[in-house]
Amino acid sequence: MTARRKTKQIMVGDVAIGGDAPIAVQSMTNTDTRNVESTVAQIERLQKSGCEIIRVAVPDIDAAIAIRKIRDQIYIPLIADIHFDYRLAIASMENGAQAIRINPGNLGGKEKLAKVVAAAKQHRVPIRVGVNSGSLEKDLVKKYGHPTAEKPDAMVESALRNVALLEDLDFYETKISLKSSDSMTTVSAYRELAGKCDYPLHLGVTEAGGLIAGTVKSSVALGILLYEGIGDTFRISLTRDPVEEIRVGYELLRSLNIRQRGPELISCPTCGRCEINLFGIAEKVEQYIQDMETPLKVAVMGCVVNGPGEAREADIGVAGGKGVGILFKKGKMYKKVDEKELLSVFLKELEEMVEKKG
């Protein structure tokens, strides 16, 4: 794994982004932002699942005004997402948005951008320059062609151009995203940009799709980038309950050995050797550990022959025998339980271990 890229650090509320800060996990609400109650309810569920920064769409002034009421009821920083209308960007900051996501080039000219930047300085709010492969400046697409994995130049140039607009206004509290719905274009664009500036980078694949396709596309693109030390915060984008985005996000960080949150389930796919209903047990254990925060390795293995050995790094595990299950800790068997009682006994032991670990 490559050492993490050195970047400037910015603050989104009390969450540091870039430098040596932990890679922050974000999401975005899909409620009507003007509906404070449903938006807060969704953010509360996201906070509980580990979301560290939340973004809301601000399509009109009522949404910008709602930000104040939303912020009063949540404890993670809130980012306002604005397209085209500079007044919404200013209104969002006046109502307490701790960061804004804009495309500086599409706010209607330099004077309007200058007003937004003045407000950002006044409120000490950073800006994400959010480049999206589908909404690039026409001259860049003409010059470089539509961005591809081989030639992501139009995206990179768009980012640098938008960042320069901010720099011209003496503004440097910036992070950058470069999203494409194609994983390899996303990877190429970030890799190229990474060498051309030292701003922190917000990673993401846009319109990634449903739970499985979106999880694969995001895991591949962000996995490659983070493995190369590129990326300071990210959002997994899924056409699904945003809580799933957070869940996938932490699985991603765990798989890269970057951050741990909650127990990890090691479970075998079962094969012709398995003599127990392993899927049922694995699913119930998975549900059970979903809301736990203590890092722990939990194993559910189909057979006694290989199970405990193959899952020897597990803190606690269960392996199936013929009508029985064997409980093991760190590769050593220590209890035999009838299949009927297996789940309840195992969950009890698991809970005791979590309590001990605090």
Place this chain on the structure above:
Amino acid sequence: MTARRKTKQIMVGDVAIGGDAPIAVQSMTNTDTRNVESTVAQIERLQKSGCEIIRVAVPDIDAAIAIRKIRDQIYIPLIADIHFDYRLAIASMENGAQAIRINPGNLGGKEKLAKVVAAAKQHRVPIRVGVNSGSLEKDLVKKYGHPTAEKPDAMVESALRNVALLEDLDFYETKISLKSSDSMTTVSAYRELAGKCDYPLHLGVTEAGGLIAGTVKSSVALGILLYEGIGDTFRISLTRDPVEEIRVGYELLRSLNIRQRGPELISCPTCGRCEINLFGIAEKVEQYIQDMETPLKVAVMGCVVNGPGEAREADIGVAGGKGVGILFKKGKMYKKVDEKELLSVFLKELEEMVEKKG
């Protein structure tokens, strides 16, 4: 993306592995192999979903004998997975297994291994040397320590030692796997081995877990490796219906722009701007395209403002408005449909497009 590693090519039945052959997608049954009916039924579902090679566990002689009846009813090559008992390896080949997966070092000594290799030569069957981090030779673990991302040496050395046992018997029709349940250890092990031999590599993360965790772990590890040109075939291991393993496998290859199978769904996560029930539509479109084989980009986007533009690479798409949907092709809108009829009209247009594309 790095050019693909140069390897020797072997044949598993009529499927070439390594060299310039397509990266093959495998799975493993989780039925009782002795139950021919249920095993064949599962393999039929796997074949339909695009599985190109199937592996079955052979824990006893009845399972080995069942292989013949299974093979008579399926059209993809079958690999027999054997632990410890050299007689089962031989019986599997006698009954038509087109490859075997063994650990040459644990079959009970050189004489027994020689008999297995003689049978493999006779039946023209290749061997996968399947190293698993949980069942390494004790002397190697003692020498190198339990394998980690920083030091995967015990796994790599075990693979080379087992391969050498085959080479001593003049056997070279070999592929190698090096599986750990830790994604980063898996990556390190394959990277190191890749430079030390030219055998084709079978990739996989073992005991990867349930649908989401397992998909993330496998996508990250295999994504990094395939991006670096390493890997000739793979199995995504999930504690789930193996058909999901195939689905994730093709999503992985698609996200890396290596292979396309069936339509790709580009769908946005929705946000406060969305005025239509996008999740319902996206889910139904996703189900609908599940069994299609024609590569096609299909978009389901929440809003008309950015939707068609952001999904301009889509062959066909739908974007939500207020109570209506806009159909678009290649970024250009061409039809407005009432929300009630949206799904049926869109699916009909989609089907027509698939028919045209053949």
